[in-house]
Amino acid sequence: MAVPHHRRFAPRPTVLLALTALAGCGGGSEPSTPTAIAVAPTAITFTAIGQTQQLTAAITDQDNNPVDGSAVDWSSSSPAVATVSSTGLVTATGPGAAQVTAAVGGIAGIATVAVTQTVADFEAVGGGGQSGGAGAALPQSLVVEATDALGNPIQGLAVEFRVAAGGGSVQPASASTALDGRASAVFTLGSDVGSPQQVTATLAGTDLVVTFAATATSGFDITLRYLSTPTSAQGEAFANAVARWETIIIGDVADLRANAAAASCGDNSPALAQLVDDILIFITLEPIDGPGSVLGAAGPCFIRVPGNLSVVGRMRFDTDDLAVLEQEGALQDVILHEMGHVLGIGTLWPQFDLLVGPSLSGGLDPHFAGAGAISAFNAAGGGTYAGGSKVPVEDTGGLGTADSHWRETVLDNELMTGFVAQAGNPLSAITVRSLADMGYVVNLSGADSFTLGANLRAGPLARRWHLENDVIRGPIYRMDQTGTVVGVVHP
Amino acid sequence: MKTRAWLCAALGLSLACRARPAEAGPQACSPSESSLAPDASVEGLAGQYRLQLVASSGPNAGSVAAGELRLLPYKSASRPGATYPFYGAAEVSLEKVGAVAGDPASLDPGAPGVLVMRIAPQSDTAATRLMLRLGAEANRPGVVRFDGGYTVLRVREIEDDGFAGDWESGAPLPRARGHFCAVRMGDEDD
Numbered sequence: 302m303a304v305p306h307h308r309r310f311a312p313r314p315t316v317l318l319a320l321t322a323l324a325g326c327g328g329g330s331e332p333s334t335p336t337a338i339a340v341a342p343t344a345i346t347f348t349a350i351g352q353t354q355q356l357t358a359a360i361t362d363q364d365n366n367p368v369d370g371s372a373v374d375w376s377s378s379s380p381a382v383a384t385v386s387s388t389g390l391v392t393a394t395g396p397g398a399a400q401v402t403a404a405v406g407g408i409a410g411i412a413t414v415a416v417t418q419t420v421a422d423f424e425a426v427g428g429g430g431q432s433g434g435a436g437a438a439l440p441q442s443l444v445v446e447a448t449d450a451l452g453n454p455i456q457g458l459a460v461e462f463r464v465a466a467g468g469g470s471v472q473p474a475s476a477s478t479a480l481d482g483r484a485s486a487v488f489t490l491g492s493d494v495g496s497p498q499q500v501t502a503t504l505a506g507t508d509l510v511v512t513f514a515a516t517a518t519s520g521f522d523i524t525l526r527y528l529s530t531p532t533s534a535q536g537e538a539f540a541n542a543v544a545r546w547e548t549i550i551i552g553d554v555a556d557l558r559a560n561a562a563a564a565s566c567g568d569n570s571p572a573l574a575q576l577v578d579d580i581l582i583f584i585t586l587e588p589i590d591g592p593g594s595v596l597g598a599a600g601p602c603f604i605r606v607p608g609n610l611s612v613v614g615r616m617r618f619d620t621d622d623l624a625v626l627e628q629e630g631a632l633q634d635v636i637l638h639e640m641g642h643v644l645g646i647g648t649l650w651p652q653f654d655l656l657v658g659p660s661l662s663g664g665l666d667p668h669f670a671g672a673g674a675i676s677a678f679n680a681a682g683g684g685t686y687a688g689g690s691k692v693p694v695e696d697t698g699g700l701g702t703a704d705s706h707w708r709e710t711v712l713d714n715e716l717m718t719g720f721v722a723q724a725g726n727p728l729s730a731i732t733v734r735s736l737a738d739m740g741y742v743v744n745l746s747g748a749d750s751f752t753l754g755a756n757l758r759a760g761p762l763a764r765r766w767h768l769e770n771d772v773i774r775g776p777i778y779r780m781d782q783t784g785t786v787v788g789v790v791h792p
Numbered sequence: 793m794k795t796r797a798w799l800c801a802a803l804g805l806s807l808a809c810r811a812r813p814a815e816a817g818p819q820a821c822s823p824s825e826s827s828l829a830p831d832a833s834v835e836g837l838a839g840q841y842r843l844q845l846v847a848s849s850g851p852n853a854g855s856v857a858a859g860e861l862r863l864l865p866y867k868s869a870s871r872p873g874a875t876y877p878f879y880g881a882a883e884v885s886l887e888k889v890g891a892v893a894g895d896p897a898s899l900d901p902g903a904p905g906v907l908v909m910r911i912a913p914q915s916d917t918a919a920t921r922l923m924l925r926l927g928a929e930a931n932r933p934g935v936v937r938f939d940g941g942y943t944v945l946r947v948r949e950i951e952d953d954g955f956a957g958d959w960e961s962g963a964p965l966p967r968a969r970g971h972f973c974a975v976r977m978g979d980e981d982d
Contacts, residue, residue, distance in 0.1 A: 588921070588923075588946075589942060589944070589962075590923075590925050590930065590942040590943075590944045591874065591907075591909040591911060591923045591925050591944065592872075592873065592874040592909065592911065593933075594925060594927075594930040594931065594937065594940070594942065595930065595937055595939065595940045595941075595942045596937065597939070598939045598940075598962065599939075620914070621873075621874070621911060624872070624873070624914070625872060625873075628872075639939075642939070698929070698937065698940055699892070699894065699929070699940065699941050699963070700892065700940075700941045700963040701937075701939040701940040701941045701962075701963040702937055702939055702940045702941075705939065706939075719937055719939065719940070720937060
């Protein structure tokens, strides 16, 4: 709707005098009447809301003489696009097209107005610099905003979101800026804890790009409680092991308020009445069996119901071996290995029906039946393994070694075999995926490179020895969500 | 003999113990309250012993296992902080006291059923320790396990006619404990 603005110029004294003289002469000439009006400029293009432009209207009479003092009415055909003041000042108010009209005495002049916002600024206004659980959606959406030169939001622009690093996902891949000039997307982080996680937002058809960086953290928390005092080097090795497993297990497990009497997780364990998120491990450093032979031992004491995943566990190390281990650079691997047992590797396989044909029950080819671990075993070169069923589990070494580790003769120096290798002990994707088979959410990229070696096709060897005993392991208590013990494994 | 509480406490005479090892009950081998003397000598430890293990905790608490122990001088490489002066074999039913067996009867020097370890103190305030590790596989040089079953005898007292102390066994965490007495039956040359 046109909105007229009237400006009626008051006759100036000089004009009045001239008009009086003309009338006194009685010459019979016609009075000056506006017959034409020219608006300048005739076209305006605005690139930002709020920009202004002054229009002028030149009025001429029938003799083509300028007429001054006439009243001009200014109006806009679309005030949502542009408004015009009573003096002809046009202001952009929104995108689109409009006409501004200057009218006087039945004649009118027109100027066209086009308002097309141009992006002057494209920036992140929300969701940057977040940390979140690996593999999980960030709590805040990624938000970009497009504005013109005067800071007004621009609606209807296409923004393309793309994962630039970290292997996560972003939804939607494309979005339009809303009335507030903003477009948003949800960033689900990749599973690789510690690696860069980035998403770019590109304004379609331009080279304007905004980069969002995020940090993927593990949703899985391991808490250590020392029942003996470690050296600083030992403490560092324990901390490193925690960090390593937390990059491999990344999914949170439901918190649990554990209630347990003293000595229920080793002779020296204290009473428990605390929230556990996600696993608590007691650590004892003490003499075990002298230098060499057994370096340490570990396992869960309490597991969750439902789920069967560890809640509280313990690790025990032989102080007669720690210094030598440290000197030989093996301490880190030993701690990592033992922590793996607390998490359930080799200790909870029976609870998940993943250990088939245990050797301590007379089986000749114990193996781990988890689909993920088998797939990883095949990918590591085990596709042609003909020595038995996959994944082969240790069949020698007796209680505490057999049925609780990968088979040394096949998996060689993998971290979770039962024997220390002289070289490094890689934590393979077989181990990582075995954790997934048990129900953990894992990060496959956290695994070390590992390829099955020359022992692959040798098949299971004759047992070197076995222990003629049936010493009972455990017990492992089953604890429900209220922290109440509801059962026991290995009674 | 300074303290006889661990040895034939009820009978009072060590000879009586030697004469009736098979019938010996828990009362015949009492826990030792001593600590190994800093100057304790192991020079004459080789020989044959009547070995008795009493379980004070574990699945078979209160049980007794009795048998024989033979120790021989051992020529073996040492590890940092430890020497291995003797090896040997034990004929004893460790299962009776809930301990891990692990073939303690092996006399193979490459994998002896018993290995005596003298462990140097790790600090100024600590004392030298003497330990017997049972199990041929556990004593095989160069084989090191993360976990595994073990049975060890920790010597707290050495006398002319024997030694005594505590024992512990587990697989892999400690499952059974108790005390032991080893009463000399004769020298290795006998």
